[in-house]
Amino acid sequence: MALFSNNSTEQGPVAVADRSLSPFEDLLNLIAALAILLLMLLGSAQIFLRSALNAPIAGYIDLVELSMASMAFLGAAYCQRLGGHIRMEMLVSKLRGRWLWGFETITTLIALFIIGVLIWYGWGHFVRSYELGDSTIDAEFPVWPSKLLVPIAFSFWFLRLLVQLAGAVRLLINPDQQPIGIAKILDVSEQAQEEIHEAFGDDATSDADREDAK
Amino acid sequence: MIIGIGFSNPLLVGLIGLGFLIFLVVIGVRVVFAAAMVGLFGLIELLGWGPAAGIVGTIPHSKSSTYALSVLPMFIFIGFIAFHAGMTEQLFNAARKWVGWVPGGLAVATVFATAGFAAVSGASTATAAVFSRVAIPEMLKNGYDKKLAAGVVAAGGTLATLIPPSAILIIYAIIVEESVGQLLLAGFLPGAVSALVYAAIIIVWAKRHPKAAPSVSGFSWTERFQSLPGISPIVIVVLIIMSAIYNGWATPTEAGALGALVIFVLALARGTTLGTMKGALMEAAKLTVMIFSLIWGVLIFVRFLGFSGLPEAFTAWILSLDASPMMIMICILLAYAVLGMFMDAIGMLLLTLPVVYPAVIALGFDSIWFGIIVVKMAEVCLITPPIGLNCFVVNAVRPDIDLTTVFRGIALFFIADVITIGLLLAFPEIVTWLPSLMK
Numbered sequence: 001m002a003l004f005s006n007n008s009t010e011q012g013p014v015a016v017a018d019r020s021l022s023p024f025e026d027l028l029n030l031i032a033a034l035a036i037l038l039l040m041l042l043g044s045a046q047i048f049l050r051s052a053l054n055a056p057i058a059g060y061i062d063l064v065e066l067s068m069a070s071m072a073f074l075g076a077a078y079c080q081r082l083g084g085h086i087r088m089e090m091l092v093s094k095l096r097g098r099w100l101w102g103f104e105t106i107t108t109l110i111a112l113f114i115i116g117v118l119i120w121y122g123w124g125h126f127v128r129s130y131e132l133g134d135s136t137i138d139a140e141f142p143v144w145p146s147k148l149l150v151p152i153a154f155s156f157w158f159l160r161l162l163v164q165l166a167g168a169v170r171l172l173i174n175p176d177q178q179p180i181g182i183a184k185i186l187d188v189s190e191q192a193q194e195e196i197h198e199a200f201g202d203d204a205t206s207d208a209d210r211e212d213a214k
Numbered sequence: 215m216i217i218g219i220g221f222s223n224p225l226l227v228g229l230i231g232l233g234f235l236i237f238l239v240v241i242g243v244r245v246v247f248a249a250a251m252v253g254l255f256g257l258i259e260l261l262g263w264g265p266a267a268g269i270v271g272t273i274p275h276s277k278s279s280t281y282a283l284s285v286l287p288m289f290i291f292i293g294f295i296a297f298h299a300g301m302t303e304q305l306f307n308a309a310r311k312w313v314g315w316v317p318g319g320l321a322v323a324t325v326f327a328t329a330g331f332a333a334v335s336g337a338s339t340a341t342a343a344v345f346s347r348v349a350i351p352e353m354l355k356n357g358y359d360k361k362l363a364a365g366v367v368a369a370g371g372t373l374a375t376l377i378p379p380s381a382i383l384i385i386y387a388i389i390v391e392e393s394v395g396q397l398l399l400a401g402f403l404p405g406a407v408s409a410l411v412y413a414a415i416i417i418v419w420a421k422r423h424p425k426a427a428p429s430v431s432g433f434s435w436t437e438r439f440q441s442l443p444g445i446s447p448i449v450i451v452v453l454i455i456m457s458a459i460y461n462g463w464a465t466p467t468e469a470g471a472l473g474a475l476v477i478f479v480l481a482l483a484r485g486t487t488l489g490t491m492k493g494a495l496m497e498a499a500k501l502t503v504m505i506f507s508l509i510w511g512v513l514i515f516v517r518f519l520g521f522s523g524l525p526e527a528f529t530a531w532i533l534s535l536d537a538s539p540m541m542i543m544i545c546i547l548l549a550y551a552v553l554g555m556f557m558d559a560i561g562m563l564l565l566t567l568p569v570v571y572p573a574v575i576a577l578g579f580d581s582i583w584f585g586i587i588v589v590k591m592a593e594v595c596l597i598t599p600p601i602g603l604n605c606f607v608v609n610a611v612r613p614d615i616d617l618t619t620v621f622r623g624i625a626l627f628f629i630a631d632v633i634t635i636g637l638l639l640a641f642p643e644i645v646t647w648l649p650s651l652m653k
Contacts, residue, residue, distance in 0.1 A: 032503065033495035036287045040478070043288065043471020047464050064467065065279045071287050072278035072510075075503035084504045085244040086561045092242035103242060110238070111247040117254060121271020150275050193610050 014166045018181040029078035035070040059139025069146040073153035077160040083183035101172035108165040122150035228522025231256040245561045246511030253514035274510040287502045288470025289379035293335035294494040299481035302344045304444030305330045311433040318420030318427035321366045322413045324349040328370030329409040332377040333452045342371030342604040346611035359426035365623025368604040372593040377405035386585040395459040396649040400582045415630045447480040512564040525572045532573040539577040554595025583645045594631045
């Protein structure tokens with residue numbers, strides 16, 4: 001992973017926490033990815049059933065709306081690990097050493113606070129819905145499973161932020177250590193490199209490689 | 215209540231909140247956290263803990279679980295499949311055979327190929343990256359000027375955000391509560407106009423510098439028609455999406471789903487591996503969660519702004535100005551041009567629209583038209599210094615073309631973009647005509 005400075009042989013607690021969380025994050029993002037695939041099939045099936053057989057899927061809109069939570073939230077921690085959530089990097093990409101890790105510590109604390117609040121009240125939102133037996137208007141599907149995804153996904157997000165906080169504090173104390181468990185801060189040219197990786201996959205780094213391969 | 219002015223002076227709380235949000239974003243807090251945090255504290259100040267937390271706790275789920283937003287993952291997925299399935303080469307190849315004979319033919323072909331790719335992808339930088347690899351070697355081999363070759367690829371990438379399916383236009387529609395379908399349709403003509411203006415300016419330049427941009431000819435009609443099957447998946451997806459939205463035989467989500475299914479099956483049939491597909495899906499999921507997080511984060515902030523009354527106050531102030539609406543519009547656009555130099559387009563739109571949009575509407579401008587023009591502005595910023603990301607992308611794929619050369623190559627296309635924006639200001643019908651025909 002280019003974005004993720006993880007040394008797989010590293011033994012410290014941050015590295016271990018980092019490695020143990022990653023598979024769960026991958027799994028949650030994979031579930032979100034499968035939900036996208038299912039939505040693709042569902043939407044296509046709806047067109048076919050409605051126009052060809054005149055028998056649209058009952059509760060189709062309710063089903064789509066309930067499934068949105070899986071796509072909207074489950075990948076949050078995965079995205080955080082890979083540094084995918086948008087930020088303005090103009091200032092932080094100029095910082096080095098303790099200044100950088102000091103800023104990272106503060107910004108991560110802010111993130112932890114707000115996600116913590118949202119887990120708490122997201123959980124309350126779910127409990128109310130569960131106890132009242134909330135259901136969708138049209139097809140009367142229960143709503144609580146979809147609402148439960150918010151505190152679950154955000155809890156993993158919170159854990160990932162904790163790892164990043166530990167990673168930043170560790171480097172704040174001693175900036176000379178090998179960076180572990182933090183999302184790299186990229187300046188604009190490094191960001192461009194990442195875009196290229198995303199477009200071409202890991203096989204390609206520059207055109208020279210490709211011409212060699214021919 | 216935190217500082218205790220919430221009840222007596224909500225407007226001041228709104229202003230402080232806005233200032234604090236800008237501060238947090240500048241020091242590098244991710245936009246979703248900054249917006250949600252300021253929104254939460256602002257609401258607490260205005261309404262007290264209980265009601266504020268009640269509102270904030272429900273927003274992520276309730277705002278994400280809407281049918282209108284379900285179109286986003288579909289369009290994002292289509293874009294990622296199209297990348298991984300190598301459809302760019304075929305597009306460029308076809309465009310080269312069909313328009314290579316005009317002056318600056320390969321550069322013109324690049325413009326049309328990027329426009330075609332934009333029709334399945336909403337990602338500007340990625341389009342620039344892919345075409346840096348496909349089109350630049352071909353142009354350099356034919357003796358094209360490096361500046362032109364690099365510039366046309368960086369600029370061509372920006373077409374992706376106007377030509378449907380465009381993620382950023384969908385986000386605009388959600389934030390200002392406009393019809394997603396109308397906005398998608400509205401982007402089509404301005405995107406085409408942008409491409410044509412690019413092509414025209416290349417031809418004019420190539421006529422004056424024929425050695426630096428030679429035409430390539432000698433393709434037979436047979437060869438031309440043989441190049442068409444290669445681009446058929448893209449044509450099919452475009453036809454499905456446009457006709458569904460235009461004629462209303464499917465919702466944007468359903469059209470996106472069918473488009474994704476078609477391109478998914480065709481890509482598999484042409485030998486794209488399941489592993490590659492999984493990669494495309496994982497990336498689509500990651501981009502989806504990023505966009506959704508941004509949306510609910512900003513909506514928490516927007517709820518706070520609504521309670522503070524700041525948008526109304528800003529609108530009243532704008533209306534009280536002694537200047538013509540067009541003058542004010544130009545000032546707003548210039549402000550966006552400056553802001554866009556430092557911020558990502560999606561983040562910039564989400565943070566500014568809640569305040570700016572009501573004022574623009576009060577001035578009598580059309581909301582769909584404004585969406586298109588503001589997105590076009592944000593795109594221009596992707597090719598202008600200091601952080602014209604597309605230029606960096608071209609330089610990163612082709613380290614032999616240095617950054618200064620890319621930025622110099624962009625100059626021509628910057629002029630083209632100014633012309634396009636001028637056209638959109640002078641003839642708003644370019645934007646509003648197509649959506650007005652929608653059934």
